[in-house]
Amino acid sequence: MGNFPLLSILDNDFYKFTMQHAVVRLFPRAKAKYKFINRGEHPFPDGFDQLLKKAVDQMAGLSLLKTEKEYLEKTCPYLAPTYLDFLQGYRYDPSEVEISQTGSNLSVEISGLWYRTIMWEVPIMSLICELYYQATAQERINDKQVISVAQEKINKYKALDIKLAEFGTRRRHSYQVHDLTTKTLVEFGKDVFTGTSNLHLAMKYQTKPIGTHAHEWFMFHGAKFGFKMANLLGLENWSNVYRGDLGIALSDTYTSKVFFSQFDKKFSKLFDGVRHDSGDPLQFADMTIRHYEENGIDPKTKTIIFSDGLNYEKVERIANYCRGKIKISFGIGTSLTNDVGLKPMNIVIKMTDALPEEGDWTPVIKLSDEKNKHTGDPETIELAKQLLDIND
Template identity: 30%
Template sequence: MVDIATRVFDHNWKIDPIVRSLIDTDFYKLLMCQSVFRNKRDTQVTFSLINRSKHVPLADLIDEGELREQLDHIRTLSLSRGESTWLRGNTFYGKRQMFRSDFMEWFENLRLPPYHLERVGDQYELTFEGSWPEVMMWEIPALAVLMELRGRAVLRDMGRFELQVLYARAMTRTWEKIEKLRKLDGLKLADFGTRRRHSFLWQDWSVQAMIEGLGDAFVGTSNCRIAMKRDIEAIGTNAHELPMVYAALAKGDTALRQAPYDVLADWQEEHDGNLRIILPDTYGTSGFLDGAPDWLAGWTGMRIDSGDPATGAETAIQWWKDRGEDPRDKMVIFSDGLDADKIIELHQQFADRVKVSFGWGTMLTNDFKGLVPNDALAPFSLVCKAISADGNPTVKLSDNPNKAMGPSDEIARYKRVFGVGKQDPQEVLV
């Protein structure tokens, strides 16, 4: 097992670049990228870094030269032969050759496109522009770089013993959470923590701890490189990015209202089984389900990613019942800001009513809260989102209005088109 504290203290950039591979990313990114490559490859998209936690002054903490060095390194990466063989030949979700030959040929030749970086006050403006399949692959590594550089900045002046104690305390905290969770009968839990992890080494350690501590209850990781390295399942389906871009491309209100369903119609052409998971909250769950075509009720499950999770699950259960489906045959995946106690609460509330699964993210791979002075390693909310498509602004409403994004006039239009009424704000922690 890697001695993380010593590696942090000795810090050798060549041994520990923040992003080690193009598949040091989330599995859903590759699935979505293949779908985009097939259906919308010429769409021009802009992604932008958004720090929702303005109290964290990233530009004051992170040296611009270091940031550029890490981003430039990512642009040199390409698939290794072993990584290509794994993607081409491995079985994912019970399916051989998940990734088509034309997509793999493109991916094997991919180098990430240029970025634009500028300091604005105490924050960084970081944007990526280009064809959708290329620029979308920047999201996860860009977030991982910013999160880890922030952590390195905080740890830089710590001594060897101080670091050993810090990581011992963090390991103990993680293991205590695992000990709580292992008591749950029928638990199914995956690591979703790549985007806002403390570091690659810490995410890898956390996955190893879950493998040993949870056994079969740990079903895999979203991180493709760790999945390959540890010979475990790669987990992931789709994300808000798809409906956000499809909606931005829609001509008129009628096409806009239809756009989220067009996304899933395209998805259904490629995937079945446990990859047919509905993510309903991009423009409000209630409106999405009210207008959903009947064929969606036959999908495998639903992911709850904003708003109150219990309310979201109850809404899903009632929707299935209303359409003659047995909720006990359906999967509900909770994935928003989870920690051990909330996982336990939701599992106890819903495990006998639906097939419950959890995607555990930031509070698995980046919970150093309260472990350093001034709480300087506390997790915070950093995202990288598509902000325009073919020159049109994107919008996200969410079930939590504090997560909404887009120009105010477009937000108002989307709320009208999708019938979004009063929403209850939820604190955005991560």
Template identity: 30%
Template sequence: MVDIATRVWNHRWKIDPIVRSLIDTDFYKLLMCQSVFRNKRDTQVTFSLINRSKSVPLAKMIDEGELREQLDHVRSLSLSRGESTWLRGNMFYGKRQMFRPDFMEWFENLRLPPYTLERRGDQYELTFEGSWPEVMLWEIPALAILMELRGRAVLNSMGRFELEILYARAMTKIWEKITRLRDLDGLKIADFGTRRRHSFLWQDWCVQAMIEGLGNRFTGTSNCLIAMRRDLEAVGTNAHELPMVYSALAPDDAALKRAPYDVLADWHEEHSGNLRMILPDTYGTKGFLEGAPDWLAGWTGIRIDSGDPAEGAETAINWWISRGEDPKEKLVIFSDGLDVEKIEQLHAQFSGRVKVSFGWGTLLTNDFRGLAAGDALSPFSLVCKAVSANGHPTVKLSDNPEKAMGPAEEIARYKRVFGVGEQERRAVIV
């Protein structure tokens, strides 16, 4: 096992680049990328970095030259032969050759497109423009780079023994969480922590701890590189990006209202089984389910990613019942801002009523709260989202208005089209 404190102390980034591979990314990005490559490859998009935690002055903490060096390194990466072989030949969700030959040929020749980086006060403005399949693969590396460089800025001021103690305390903290989770009968939990991790080495350590501590209750990791190296299941399905871009391309209100279902119709053609998971909250869960076609009720389950998670699960259960489906046969994946207490609560509330699973993210792979002076290593809310498609702005409403994004006039239009009324505001931790 890697001595992380020593590696940080002896740090040389050419040995430990923040992003080591094009598959040092979330599995759902590759699944979505293949779908986009098939259905919308000529769409031109812009992705932009959005720091929701304005109290974290990234541009004051992170040297611009170092940031550019890390971003440029990502642009130099391409698939290795071993990575290509793994993607082409491995079994994912019970299916061999998940990735089609035409997509793999394109991916094997890919280099990520250029970026634009400017400083705006205490923050960085980082944008990526180009064809959708290429630009979308910048999201996870960009977030991982900014998160880790912020962590390194804090760690650089620490001495050798301070680093040893910091990581020993962090390891103890994670292990205590894992031992609590052992008490949950029938637990199924995966690592969803790539995008806002403390570092690659730390995420890999957390995954190893989950393997040893939870055994087969640990169902896999969203990180493709770690899944390959640790012989784990790569897990993940799709994200808000798809309906956001499809909706931006809609020519009128009627097409806009259909767009979230058009996304899943395309997905339905490609995937079956546990890959048929609904993410309903992009424009409000309640309205999405009320207007959903009957064939969606037959899908495997739902991922709850914003708003009150218990309320979201209850809404899904009632919807399945109304469509003649048995909720006990359905899977609910909770994935928003989870930590042990919330996992325990949701497991107790919904076990036996539905099949329950958890995607544990930032508070698994980046929980250094209380371990550095002034909470300087506490996680913060950083996202990289599609902000336009073919020149039209994208919008996300979410079940939590604190996560809404897009121009005010377009947010108002989307609320009207999707029938979104008053929403409860919830603090966004990560």
């Protein structure tokens, strides 16, 4: 028990590095807090907190290898050399993570400078999943079957004539399953498979690292600049750092309706497209196409990346609806990296509070496109809904 092969500091989602780069540049003194949320109410066995602590403590030994730095220099020219030098010196600090357990309930809280703590979410979630399946002695299908499942899926997606990336690091069954799946997708996914969100596996299998930013980017901007300015200044700051690179904008931190009201012609032209992560995907497609048309932009020159709980049936429905109207791509997570005959875990780690350089700790929130699925402090949610004129 407790074999968790976190082999590389790059075994993390790509958008954590792109956001960390931007935070180091723009908000080096900001602080953040994150909290584990057990959405699936999974019961953790006795002593699980100690298993996780041991794994987290061992992460302090990870560092950026010379070959990994050279890979980033070549593959990601928009990451500043000063950042890559910083990353070479970066070490996980386990004192930023508080882990405890009461009965079968697990508590994980992360706190510290944002540019440091931003890196914890994804690896801790993948460790929780891997260690949970080990600690509860749940047996998965064998490696040969894992490869067969991945091959069957990529062949079905190939027949749909779509583009897809693998986004499944956070809730993967294990590193081994993730590794085998990605290898199979690269091998059999020619013309369909566009890359992976996992930077380590992108390097290992010479495929494209995929990702831009996550909800926490805009959640922090809400805490620092206010909810009305969060999308606008989040996009402005992103484009100031990346100058047109990494051009997919996440739309649903404060509902997509509010996002599109601030996604003006400048941003609509500058960004390559948007990412859908909650709410009805077909309604979102209509809203996006209409937005581009109203701004005099041909939607067929722009892309929507769909990434909300996708499986084959959902992808097929979206692809058939959007075909010929706008470019589309799909980021598929858990259904690729945790389809091993066991129940996938339903867990998240969310930023809960931010402390910009000035001021006090401020609760951060997310106002999803899913009716009544907003997350964060209830009073702050109500305040934001009033300010942004959101009724649900």
